[in-house]
Amino acid sequence: MPNLDAILAVAFAGFVLSATPGPSMLYVLSRSVGQSRAAGYASALGLGLGGMLLAIATAFGLAALFRQFDWLMTGLRVLGSGYLVYLAVGLIRDSYVPIDLTPTDTPPMHQSFFQIVWQGIWVELLNPKTVLFFALFLPPFVDPTVTESALQFQLMVLGILVPLTAIPSDIAVAWLGSTVSKSVARNPGTRKALAWAGGLAIMFIAVNIHLSVI
Secondary structure, eight states: OOOOHHHHHHHHHHHHHHSSSOHHHHHHHHHHHHTTTHHHHHHHEEEEEEHHHHHHHHHHHHHHHHOTTTTTHHHHHHHHHHHHHHHHHHHHHHSSSOOOOOOOSSOOOOOOOOHHHHHHHHHHHHHHHHHHEEESSSSGOOOOOSSSSHHHHHHHHHHHHHHHHHHHHHHHHHHHHHHHHHHHOOOOOHHHHHHHHHHHHHHHHHHHHHHOOO
């Protein structure tokens, strides 16, 4: 089982990333505004399930690689902390880019709840950035000295925790729908402030991996 510090760090970083406007949030929002609130819920659920499946697959694959190549854990720990800084800078940079939430004239294609869930799963599974995220984000938070099965379990628990922290914020976006889109569009200052706060928090987590400040 991962230690409490690792669980809290991963949960906090996952929540910050999911609560900051990005591709996943806009995907859910577009479904909610363009089709229905239920479609937004289905999209949020699909993305979450897809993320969990990727987390499990990544856990088993990484654990096997760590046992085969001892140096890989050290390398990924350094790359992982650097990747966290990259994500933090991206959050801040993207907050300065205007979001175009103008609805198109094309009527939305109505699908069933389960069709949209299935589509959301595949959107997440086929996203190479998500695979890269798990491969670089998780290793710094696990104990490499344990057995392979224990290592798999640590990676799997932490990996599943990430999409779990995203589902509540995505559901909130789906529920609020157009209200969220208007709020985001009309309050760029708030968006930038949240992005800076989240970005700096994630940078601190990246530094703490090496310095163990807390």
